[in-house]
Amino acid sequence: MNITIIGTGYVGLVTGTCFSEMGNEVYCVDVIEEKIESLKQGIIPIYEPGLEELIKHNYNNGNLHFTTDLFEGLSNSQLCFIAVGTPMGEDGSADLRYVRHVAKQIGQTITQDIIVVDKSTVPVGTADEVETIINKELDKRNKNYKVTVVSNPEFLKEGTAVNDFMHPERVIVGTDDDSAAEIMKELYDPFTKNHERMIIMDVRSAEMTKYASNSMLANRISFMNEMANICDKIGANIDNVRRGMGSDSRIGHSFLYPGCGYGGSCFPKDVTALIKTAQDNGLNPVLLKSVEEVNHNQKYYLINKIINIFGEDLSGLTFALWGLAFKPETDDMREASSIIIVENLLKMGAKVNVYDPKAMDVAKEFYFKDLDVNYFSDKYSVLEDADALILVTEWKEFRSPNFNKIKSLLKNNIIFDGRNQYKNSYMKKLDFEYHAVGK
Numbered sequence: 001m002n003i004t005i006i007g008t009g010y011v012g013l014v015t016g017t018c019f020s021e022m023g024n025e026v027y028c029v030d031v032i033e034e035k036i037e038s039l040k041q042g043i044i045p046i047y048e049p050g051l052e053e054l055i056k057h058n059y060n061n062g063n064l065h066f067t068t069d070l071f072e073g074l075s076n077s078q079l080c081f082i083a084v085g086t087p088m089g090e091d092g093s094a095d096l097r098y099v100r101h102v103a104k105q106i107g108q109t110i111t112q113d114i115i116v117v118d119k120s121t122v123p124v125g126t127a128d129e130v131e132t133i134i135n136k137e138l139d140k141r142n143k144n145y146k147v148t149v150v151s152n153p154e155f156l157k158e159g160t161a162v163n164d165f166m167h168p169e170r171v172i173v174g175t176d177d178d179s180a181a182e183i184m185k186e187l188y189d190p191f192t193k194n195h196e197r198m199i200i201m202d203v204r205s206a207e208m209t210k211y212a213s214n215s216m217l218a219n220r221i222s223f224m225n226e227m228a229n230i231c232d233k234i235g236a237n238i239d240n241v242r243r244g245m246g247s248d249s250r251i252g253h254s255f256l257y258p259g260c261g262y263g264g265s266c267f268p269k270d271v272t273a274l275i276k277t278a279q280d281n282g283l284n285p286v287l288l289k290s291v292e293e294v295n296h297n298q299k300y301y302l303i304n305k306i307i308n309i310f311g312e313d314l315s316g317l318t319f320a321l322w323g324l325a326f327k328p329e330t331d332d333m334r335e336a337s338s339i340i341i342v343e344n345l346l347k348m349g350a351k352v353n354v355y356d357p358k359a360m361d362v363a364k365e366f367y368f369k370d371l372d373v374n375y376f377s378d379k380y381s382v383l384e385d386a387d388a389l390i391l392v393t394e395w396k397e398f399r400s401p402n403f404n405k406i407k408s409l410l411k412n413n414i415i416f417d418g419r420n421q422y423k424n425s426y427m428k429k430l431d432f433e434y435h436a437v438g439k
Contacts, residue, residue: 001187003027004073004080006102008035008066010046010161010265010332011119011154012083017054018165020063022190027065027073039066047331047358050162074109078183081152082130083119088269092276094123103130106147107137113146115180119154121270123277124207127151127174150175150184151203153210158264159329166191171198174206211277214270215288220255221262222294228258228420228438229301238438239420258437260392260418261298263326263335268295299340302390302418305435306345309414310387315349320386320410322379323393324356324363331358333367337418338392346371355382357395380405388414394421403430 001024005016008030020026030036035045040059044052058064067073074080084098099120106116116134118127131149138145151174156164168191173184181200188198201209228238238258246253262268271292278285310317326336333339338354345352353374354363360375376382379397383389383406391398399421407413407430415427417436427434 001025001079001183002077003187004029004070004077005083005119006030006070006073006080006106007083007085007098007120008032008039008045009083009085010048010158011156012081013039013044013046013055014048014051014156014161014165015081015083015119015154017051017058017064018162018191019187020058021054021166023063024187025063025065025076026058027067027077029067029070029073031068033068036066036068048161049159049329054162070105070109074106074114075111077114079115079117079187080106080110081117081119086120086122086269088272092272093280094121094269094273096122096126096129099126099130100133103133104137107134108141110134110138110143110145110147115148115150115183117150117152117184118207119152121153121210121266122151122207123211123273124204126207127203148175148177148180149203150177150180151206152184153206155210155213158332159327168192168197172206172209173198173200174203175200176202211270211274214266215274215291217255218262218267218271218295219287219291221259221267222291222298224256224258225261225298225301225437226294229298231438236438237424241438258420259298259394260301260337260341260437261295263337264330264332265334268292268335299337300344301437302337302341302392302416303344305416306388306390307348309433309435312348314345317349317388318351318353318386318411319345320382320389321352321354322356322382322389322391322398323359323395324354324367325359325393328393328395329358331356331362333359333362336367336392339367341390341392341418342368342371342373346373353382353386355379356393357397359393380409383409385409385411387411388416390416390418391421392418394419403432407432 003019003024003026005012005028008028016026016028042056082102084102086094089095127149134147153172171188175181231238242256245251246256275285275288324333324338326332342352355376414433420437
């Protein structure tokens with residue numbers, strides 16, 4: 001099939017590249033010329049394992065194209081995916097300005113019948129709005145092309161997005177149009193040959209499924225963080241509790257790991273957007289608001305631990321951070337706990353040293369651009385003469401470090417573990433003062 005993807009952000013790049021890998025001819029369209037030129041040269045704007053190789057391979061074999069010309073893509077496409085950003089608005093709702101702008105451009109550009117697919121995470125009712133905008137532009141042109149708007153939410157996990165797309169657990173398609181449903185089945189058939197994973201439903205239910213799924217996962221994280229805080233007060237071990245809970249098949253082990261709060265591009269804004277949707281419809285989403293509140297407070301968990309040990313005046317002290325990204329295998333720092341930790345340490349007068357395998361450039365360019373932060377090239381050099389180590393992101397290289405080397409580099413044998421990564425008994429054996437979630 002010929003496919004146009006509008007937006008070359010995280011979702012658009014992964015979607016377009018994976019479709020091209022299956023032999024489709026894909027046009028990825030973006031308004032930023034520098035970004036398009038970089039992609040043509042094989043320079044990828046995000047870190048995602050496996051993505052760079054696929055982009056280079058399919059661009060070189062002619063399946064994958066990058067352009068700023070929307071007409072070039074739409075002139076031959078059966079399908080057009082909208083994959084632009086939907087950031088959080090000032091009132092908490094999803095900001096649809098980019099989606100609306102793209103819908104208007106589609107209406108002004110298409111020259112044949114087309115299926116428009118909402119891949120961006122959008123509130124319930126957006127597909128109807130997109131169809132209205134497109135048809136309004138067609139009316140201005142006196143054109144009568146058939147436009148079918150389908151909802152096809154993404155369920156990609158940063159760090160495993162390529163594998164998630166190539167081997168999906170489910171493919172949600174929202175449409176009441178039988179012919180559109182058949183075309184979507186044909187498109188996704190190469191990804192679901194071993195097992196039928198496509199679920200066809202009405203458009204609004206498909207839009208809601210994305211928000212409900214992310215909110216459920218955020219709910220589990222906030223629940224476990226609250227359990228960890230209770231364990232911390234009563235002397236229980238949250239890791240033992242987690243294993244006991246997870247052995248129940250009705251609960252399972254996924255998303256039961258406590259930490260210093262969730263972040264990223266999806267959970268924070270999707271929970272907030274769903275709260276706003278509920279409130280706009282006269283409901284009071286008590287549980288969702290609690291999930292959000294627990295997560296906000298959890299991002300101060302390590303800061304409070306540090307204050308308990310060192311006090312509120314940290315002048316003359318140095319803290320070393322392992323990890324800046326909101327999770328491993330990504331350079332994404334959106335809503336990351338590291339931002340709260342670094343900002344508060346600096347406010348209290350501390351010197352802050354940081355190391356992350358992938359997120360250092362993003363930190364320097366955006367999140368810590370105006371902050372006095374010291375960057376180091378490896379996990380051990382960042383520890384030299386630091387008063388304590390703070391583990392924020394559970395990268396693999398932090399799982400089994402040389403603790404004797406850590407002791408030799410730190411001024412104090414103090415570790416603040418925001419991911420419950422290390423065994424408390426082992427820390428005691430090595431004479432570390434160890435402060436972890438739920439310990």
